[in-house]
Amino acid sequence: ATYAVTVVYDAPAGEKSQGLVEGDAGKEAVQRHTGAGGVFTVALGSKSFTATVLTGIAVRQSLGQVTLEPGSYEFCVKANEITGEELFRLQSLELVPQR
DSSP states (O other): OEEEEEEEEEEOOOOEEEEEEEETTEEEEEEEEOSBOEEEEEEETTEEEEEEOOOEEEEEEEEEEEEOOSSOOOEEEEEEEEOSSBSOEEEEEEEEEOO
16 A cells, blocks of 8 residues: 655754854854754655654654555654754654555
């Protein structure tokens, strides 16, 4: 069967600022970003989907479609890059049968 894959999460918007961080070569200017943001991958069966986090509350982000035969499957949600204090707050992964 073929399913539409949607991830649901909270990703609060934040603020960007510049700060100083003590490094090996002394103090360095770095960009700071509060809130959520980044890039993530969802793997399900032999298919994987990579997407950029959209800020908001109860974000429903469509990732695409996957075809699965009857059986047991594991899914994995992985952060590729985190650009804020957190990636997001995962609520659910939805698989909706397609005709």
